[in-house]
Amino acid sequence: MTTFRNFIGGQWVAPSTGAYFENRNPANQDDLIGQFPASGVADVEAAVASAVRGFEKWKRTPAPARGDVLRRVGDLLASRKDELADIMTREMGKPLAETRGDVQEGIDTAYYAATEGRRLFGHTVPSELANKWAMSMRRPIGVCGLITPFNFPLAIPTWKAFPALLCGNSVILKPAEDVPHTATVLVEILLEAGLPPEVIQLVHGMGEVIGKAIVEHPQVPVISFTGSTETGRFVGETCGRMHKRLSLEMGGKNAQIVLDDADLDLALDGVLWGAFGTTGQRCTATSRLVVQAGVHDALVSKLAERAKALRLGDGRVAGTDVGPLVSEAAREKVERYIGIGKEQGATLVCGGERATGGALDKGFFFQPTIFTGVKAGSRLDQEEIFGPVLSVIRVESVEEAFAVNNGVRYGLSSSVYTANVNVAFRALQELDNGITYINAPTIGAEAHMPFGGVKETGNGHREGGWEVYEFYSETKVGYVDYSGALQRAQIDNY
Numbered sequence: 448m449t450t451f452r453n454f455i456g457g458q459w460v461a462p463s464t465g466a467y468f469e470n471r472n473p474a475n476q477d478d479l480i481g482q483f484p485a486s487g488v489a490d491v492e493a494a495v496a497s498a499v500r501g502f503e504k505w506k507r508t509p510a511p512a513r514g515d516v517l518r519r520v521g522d523l524l525a526s527r528k529d530e531l532a533d534i535m536t537r538e539m540g541k542p543l544a545e546t547r548g549d550v551q552e553g554i555d556t557a558y559y560a561a562t563e564g565r566r567l568f569g570h571t572v573p574s575e576l577a578n579k580w581a582m583s584m585r586r587p588i589g590v591c592g593l594i595t596p597f598n599f600p601l602a603i604p605t606w607k608a609f610p611a612l613l614c615g616n617s618v619i620l621k622p623a624e625d626v627p628h629t630a631t632v633l634v635e636i637l638l639e640a641g642l643p644p645e646v647i648q649l650v651h652g653m654g655e656v657i658g659k660a661i662v663e664h665p666q667v668p669v670i671s672f673t674g675s676t677e678t679g680r681f682v683g684e685t686c687g688r689m690h691k692r693l694s695l696e697m698g699g700k701n702a703q704i705v706l707d708d709a710d711l712d713l714a715l716d717g718v719l720w721g722a723f724g725t726t727g728q729r730c731t732a733t734s735r736l737v738v739q740a741g742v743h744d745a746l747v748s749k750l751a752e753r754a755k756a757l758r759l760g761d762g763r764v765a766g767t768d769v770g771p772l773v774s775e776a777a778r779e780k781v782e783r784y785i786g787i788g789k790e791q792g793a794t795l796v797c798g799g800e801r802a803t804g805g806a807l808d809k810g811f812f813f814q815p816t817i818f819t820g821v822k823a824g825s826r827l828d829q830e831e832i833f834g835p836v837l838s839v840i841r842v843e844s845v846e847e848a849f850a851v852n853n854g855v856r857y858g859l860s861s862s863v864y865t866a867n868v869n870v871a872f873r874a875l876q877e878l879d880n881g882i883t884y885i886n887a888p889t890i891g892a893e894a895h896m897p898f899g900g901v902k903e904t905g906n907g908h909r910e911g912g913w914e915v916y917e918f919y920s921e922t923k924v925g926y927v928d929y930s931g932a933l934q935r936a937q938i939d940n941y
């Protein structure tokens with residue numbers, strides 16, 4: 448069995464605890480990937496001490512040179528794209544086409560970061576006083592603790608680590624327990640690209656132990672967390688108390704709205720991809736289909752037919768549409784919601800059971816599931832399930848559809864299928880989400896655009912695009928008074 452290590456203090460090291468956890472393929476529990484460190488608080492202490500040293504050197508490296516490292520990271524990711532996709536599918540299950548996309552997002556993020564090294568703009572503005580210079584500039588902050596979920600094992604760590612590093616910070620990465628192998632290869636690539644060793648640390652282990660220790664550590668001033676709203680709440684409370692800079696990206700309950708004038712075939716392709724891609728385990732997954740009465744029955748009957756035809760299996764086998772859930776606990780959660788849906792009066796039109804038989808018996812498979820007759824306000828409408836379960840809600844009007852979309856505590860993504868340009872623009876204005884798609888599914892993000900949600904999905908920050916560079920840098924203002932006299936702002940000039 449392969450035994451993996453942490454990367455701390457510039458070396459691959461065993462955990463101080465001597466304890467390990469197993470990582471198995473969710474499509475085939477007989478397939479053991481290896482054992483990974485179940486690290487303890489002492490490992491976090493060592494990682495922070497090293498990251499503090501790394502920061503002192505890295506912050507003095509010019510930003511364009513930091514960008515050059517990230518450009519090489521992009522090149523290495525591109526050259527190892529297929530290998531990384533295979534590693535990722537093996538440890539979390541989504542089909543290879545999707546894990547290749549996950550790697551591509553990392554490549555795009557690396558190249559974007561590389562170019563940002565030659566921008567990192569501040570502003571130079573006219574001073575209100577004569578012979579005085581006024582400008583702003585960006586400074587790195589310090590050690591960034593990055594805590595990531597299982598569903599985008601490469602892309603999400605790169606969304607956080609690359610801008611953090613480009614801005615001159617050092618990093619401690621704590622990947623989700625389900626996907627430690629992908630994170631290990633990412634750190635290998637960062638080192639191969641020339642990142643000075645103490646600038647990055649990788650600490651494997653349980654969230655409640657080492658995630659918590661990173662969040663609580665006084666020498667980690669920046670925390671970026673992606674995961675469930677429940678865990679994010681704990682992280683947020685601690686960071687608030689300790690005055691830390693915190694980015695939270697959490698749960699979603701995303702709706703695809705299909706109006707009477709929509710192209711139904713397009714809407715059908717969109718909802719199948721949005722609801723069952725990544726086995727429904729995307730923060731942007733389409734978990735609600737809000738359909739106007741005129742097209743409801745036609746869409747639902749075609750949808751059930753297509754959902755039943757999806758091929759379940761090992762994501763590394765060609766022809767697989769839908770892989771397994773990530774764990775038995777995830778599958779049990781989905782099963783609980785099947786019961787809840789039935790109890791609350793929704794109609795099960797397909798799925799609703801574990802997918803079994805043959806090779807499926809070795810993994811955490813679940814049939815693509817559709818409920819109709821879901822009532823706004825019911826638990827299927829309100830709560831994140833994070834599995835292949837789609838709830839169909841019938842509405843009469845555009846106004847009702849928008850109200851259903853907005854009537855949840857989350858606000859990540861939404862989508863509207865319509866041929867009416869006026870309604871499309873109203874949706875962009877009126878839907879309470881960080882992202883709204885017109886005539887496209889709720890899922891998918893581009894590396895050069897800001898990504899994130901409103902309400903209980905996030906706390907106002909964004910990943911990706913130019914906005915994330917604001918998060919990982921501190922704005923400093925410089926004034927140079929070259930008048931040779933005392934000039935008092937707001938006093939001598941009025």
Ligand code: NAD
Pocket residue numbers: 594595596597598599621622623624652653654655656657658659662673674675676678679681682696697698699729730731831833859899900904
């Ligand atoms: P999770 O909350 O269980 O775990 C996320 C990370 O937090 C893991 O690394 C885990 O080890 C760590 N953790 C757990 N307890 C902790 C604690 N007490 N202190 C610090 N860290 C702790 O989430 P998950 O199951 O890995 O991912 C699924 C969730 O992530 C879903 O809710 C999904 O919507 C959300 N998600 C959101 C986005 C987004 O951008 N909004 C993207 C992907 C996933």
